[in-house]
Amino acid sequence: MSGRRTSNNRIRGPQSALTDFLAANNISAAQISADYERRRREAQQQSEQEAAANGTIVEEEVEEQQPDDREETALQKKKRKRAEDKAREKIKEGKNSKKSKKNKKGGPDGEDSDAAFDMYSKSKPLPGQLENCEICEKRFTVTPYSKTGPEGGLLCVKCSKEQETQKKKDAKSTAKKQAGPREKRRQTESSKLDGIILDGALSLQDLCIRTIANNIHDVEEFGDLPQKSIKTLGHILSKKRVITSRTLPLFLRPDLETLEMTDCGGLEAEDYIKIFSFSPKIQNLTLRQAGQFKDEVLDYIIERDIPIKHLKLYAANLVSDDKWIEFFTKCGHRLETLQLRELDYSMDDITFMHLVRNCPDLKRLKMKKCWRLSDRALGAIQELKNLEHLSLQFKLPTSAQSLVDLIMAVGFNLRTLSLEDFHDADNSVLQAIHTHCSQLQKLRFTDNDLCTDTGFTELFTDWSNPPLSFVDFSSSRSIDYNNPDGTEEALGLGTVGFEALMAHSGSQLETLMIPSCRHIEREALENVFDGKKEYPTIRTADISFVKRTDTPIVAGIFKSCPRITKLTAFGCFSVSDVMVPKGVALIGVPNAQDSIIQEGGYDFDMISAGFGLM
Numbered sequence: 001m002s003g004r005r006t007s008n009n010r011i012r013g014p015q016s017a018l019t020d021f022l023a024a025n026n027i028s029a030a031q032i033s034a035d036y037e038r039r040r041r042e043a044q045q046q047s048e049q050e051a052a053a054n055g056t057i058v059e060e061e062v063e064e065q066q067p068d069d070r071e072e073t074a075l076q077k078k079k080r081k082r083a084e085d086k087a088r089e090k091i092k093e094g095k096n097s098k099k100s101k102k103n104k105k106g107g108p109d110g111e112d113s114d115a116a117f118d119m120y121s122k123s124k125p126l127p128g129q130l131e132n133c134e135i136c137e138k139r140f141t142v143t144p145y146s147k148t149g150p151e152g153g154l155l156c157v158k159c160s161k162e163q164e165t166q167k168k169k170d171a172k173s174t175a176k177k178q179a180g181p182r183e184k185r186r187q188t189e190s191s192k193l194d195g196i197i198l199d200g201a202l203s204l205q206d207l208c209i210r211t212i213a214n215n216i217h218d219v220e221e222f223g224d225l226p227q228k229s230i231k232t233l234g235h236i237l238s239k240k241r242v243i244t245s246r247t248l249p250l251f252l253r254p255d256l257e258t259l260e261m262t263d264c265g266g267l268e269a270e271d272y273i274k275i276f277s278f279s280p281k282i283q284n285l286t287l288r289q290a291g292q293f294k295d296e297v298l299d300y301i302i303e304r305d306i307p308i309k310h311l312k313l314y315a316a317n318l319v320s321d322d323k324w325i326e327f328f329t330k331c332g333h334r335l336e337t338l339q340l341r342e343l344d345y346s347m348d349d350i351t352f353m354h355l356v357r358n359c360p361d362l363k364r365l366k367m368k369k370c371w372r373l374s375d376r377a378l379g380a381i382q383e384l385k386n387l388e389h390l391s392l393q394f395k396l397p398t399s400a401q402s403l404v405d406l407i408m409a410v411g412f413n414l415r416t417l418s419l420e421d422f423h424d425a426d427n428s429v430l431q432a433i434h435t436h437c438s439q440l441q442k443l444r445f446t447d448n449d450l451c452t453d454t455g456f457t458e459l460f461t462d463w464s465n466p467p468l469s470f471v472d473f474s475s476s477r478s479i480d481y482n483n484p485d486g487t488e489e490a491l492g493l494g495t496v497g498f499e500a501l502m503a504h505s506g507s508q509l510e511t512l513m514i515p516s517c518r519h520i521e522r523e524a525l526e527n528v529f530d531g532k533k534e535y536p537t538i539r540t541a542d543i544s545f546v547k548r549t550d551t552p553i554v555a556g557i558f559k560s561c562p563r564i565t566k567l568t569a570f571g572c573f574s575v576s577d578v579m580v581p582k583g584v585a586l587i588g589v590p591n592a593q594d595s596i597i598q599e600g601g602y603d604f605d606m607i608s609a610g611f612g613l614m
Contacts, residue, residue, distance in 0.1 A: 125154070135159045205229065213237055222250055231260055238263035238288075245271050252278035260286040264293075272297040276306050284337075286312040295323040302330050310337035310364075317345045325354045332358035339366035339391075348372040349380075356380040366391040368420070378402040382409035391418035391444075400425050404432045411436035418444035418472075427455030434459045442470040449479050453490040453519065456497030460504040467508035469537075471501065475516040490519040502528045506535045515544035515568070522548035529556035536561075542568040544588060550574035558584065 022029070125131045125142045132139055134153030147160040155163060202210075209229055212219060213236040222230060230251060237243055244266040251259060256279040261267075264287050272293055276282065277300075285308055287293065293316040301308065308331065324347060338359065340347060347370055362384050367373060374396040381390070387410045403425055411417070414437055419425065425448055433443070445451075456473070476492030493501070498520045502509075506528075514520070525548060538561040543549050549572040557567060558581050569575055570588035580586045 133159055209233055209236070213240070216242060216247055216250075219250060227258060231258075234260055235262055241266065243267065248274065249278065254279065254281070256282055258282070258284040260284075262286075262288045265289045265291065268292050269294045269296055273300050276300055276304060280304060280306060283307055284310040286310075287316075288312075288314040290314060290316050292318065294318045295320055298323050298327045302327060305331075307334060309334055311335065312337070312339040312366075313341075315342040316340070317343060319346055321346055321348060321351045324351050328355050328358040333361070335359045336361055337364040338362060339364070339368075340370065341366070341368045343369070344371040346372075349374060349376040352377045353380045356383050360384070361386060363387060364389040366418075368393040369395065371395040375399060375402045378406050381406055384410060386413070388413055389416040390414060391416065391420075392422075393418075393420040394422070397424060398422060400428055403429045407432040408436050412438065415439055416442040418442070419446075420444065421447045423448060424450065426450045427452060427458075430455040430459045434463055438464050440465050441468060443468055444470075444472040446472060446474040446476065448476050449491055451476065451492065453492070453494030453497045456493050457500045460497070460500040463504060467505040469505075469508055470511045471505060471509060472511075472513035473517060474513055474542075477516055477518050492519055493517040494519040495521045495524040498524050499528060502535075506533070508537055509535060510537050510539055512538060512541045514546065515542045515570075516546075518545060518547050520546055520548065522550070522553070525549065525553045526556070529553060529560045531556050531559040533560055534562065536563060538564055540564070540566045543572065544568055545571035547571070547573075551576060551578050554578050554586070554589075 021027075127142050127144050127146075129142050130139055131142050131146075131154050133156040134149035134151060135155060136159055138156050138158075140156040142154060147155045147163060149155045149159075149163075209232055212222075213233060216237060222233075225233075234243075234251060237247060238261060241263060243261055243263055245268070248267065248271055251261075252275060259275065259279065259282055267290070269292050272287075272290070273296070275285075276297075290313055293313060295318070298319060300306075332355065338355070347367075349372070352367075352373060353376070363386055365381070365384065365387060366389075367377070368391060370393075373394050375398050377394070378392075378398060379402065381387070382405065390410065400422075403419065403422060407417075407429070411433065417433065417437065417440055419429075422429075425445075427450075430445075430451055433440075456476075473493045478491040493514060494517075498514070498517070525546075541557065541561070541564060543557075549569060551574065554567070554569065554572075554575050555578060558564065564584060566585050566587065568587045572589065575589050578586065578589065
């Protein structure tokens with residue numbers, strides 16, 4: 001009775017969840033302790049047995065290594081001790097490796113705290129569960145794509161994107177730092193190909209402009225930047241192909257009058273309309289690669305009466321002929337400059353006649369690579385008596401007489417004349433230029449194989465026109481593949497014509513372009529660039545594929561043209577090991593050991609002494 005009362009009055013405290021779990025699954029703490037002690041004893045016995053066995057093996061190995069003769073030499077004694085030391089080290093390594101394996105498995109000595117930590121540490125939430133973001137502490141639903149934070153926690157969608165963006169920026173900055181010198185050299189050589197020779201460090205203004213261009217997506221507005229700097233920025237960003245709907249508004253101001261974009265490939269028709277809505281006073285507009293310039297853009301210009309005086313459009317093929325006619329009819333009276341290029345669909349002869357009829361004040365007209373213009377367009381240009389600058393390049397064949405009539409009608413007032421790819425032009429065209437053009441400053445006549453060296457000689461002999469500042473006679477040569485040396489009478493610009501050109505315009509010439517004029521002999525080049533005659537204004541020259549050019553000729557050019565900054569000489573295979581003056585870029589010289597661009601560091605006196613030009 002008393003025993004039952006005692007058992008009924010026993011007080012029991014609350015049980016933990018772990019105790020209930022163990023009891024429900026018939027798990028005994030005493031049994032766990034007994035199993036632990038048993039595993040520890042077995043492991044200890046096994047290690048002792050292995051140690052004894054290894055000791056026996058070592059003794060046997062040592063006995064085997066000992067010679068039958070009890071007397072050991074000093075060398076044998078050293079070998080024996082070395083073998084015993086190696087055997088002991090093997091035993092120690094075996095014991096250490098077994099201990100480490102036991103510790104990794106959670107050994108009984110309790111030294112492996114990492115395994116216990118991993119066992120009891122909190123596991124990551126599963127997809128579908130809720131978790132707090134490690135960075136912003138915002139609660140979100142875990143997905144299989146949830147990113148891990150810097151301290152091991154999970155991140156929400158917003159923080160994950162920010163982390164990925166930061167990683168990409170860091171990777172780019174690291175790549176730039178690693179490839180810094182190579183990128184710098186590439187930019188330098190690209191500038192040289194463009195004719196930009198840097199002598200010393202960039203100015204502070206240029207550094208600021210480049211910094212803005214490299215971080216254009218972080219710029220909100222240009223502020224009060226001067227127009228020249230904005231134009232430079234436009235060129236840099238166009239080269240990087242980042243002129244888009246996002247960056248275009250940076251260039252627009254209510255009082256803007258001049259806008260030049262050299263790459264508009266990323267703009268849509270709405271962006272062009274935005275230009276005129278933001279800048280309704282614009283007068284000078286240049287848009288290159290304007291493939292999405294459409295009829296609705298011209299409709300907006302006509303409706304808002306935008307005061308455009310100078311319009312330059314490249315590749316605007318989506319404007320219909322009817323819309324061009326409407327534009328010329330309503331806005332043509334204001335136009336002073338019109339440059340249209342790469343038109344392979346719109347602008348035929350009839351549309352061009354409306355242009356001439358409604359734009360009487362045109363002073364500058366450039367129509368290049370216009371596929372649908374022909375002799376009728378050349379005849380229509382004769383009515384533009386105020387023209388000062390004329391540049392033409394047609395795809396359809398035209399006659400030499402049409403060009404002669406055109407030059408007779410408008411040549412007296414021309415400052416610039418550019419005729420490209422007129423393959424049927426002959427010496428009569430050159431004679432018309434000699435007779436009717438007396439104010440030219442720039443002359444380009446390229447890709448022709450009918451005009452002869454005699455025609456070029458007569459053009460520059462006793463010509464009343466003042467010396468030219470720009471001359472381009474590219475690819476004026478014979479192209480008969482059956483007669484690679486040419487006819488007896490040189491076709492294109494030849495020896496005598498080249499000497500007449502330099503005698504007439506050499507004193508004021510700034511740009512000389514004679515690539516592929518392969519009938520110019522070495523004697524003419526030696527006479528013109530002999531190191532004694534001087535051409536003080538020449539800055540740029542191109543003598544590519546003038547096959548008689550060699551190293552002394554190039555050295556003579558450097559001596560005779562002290563202000564030259566860029567010389568292009570592709571295909572001149574006789575030029576090698578030339579000393580280039582400081583500040584001059586020699587481009588295209590074939591040298592397998594050097595880059596295609598060589599920037600000089602020599603003085604003119606050294607070059608003259610090296611080639612006997614003093």
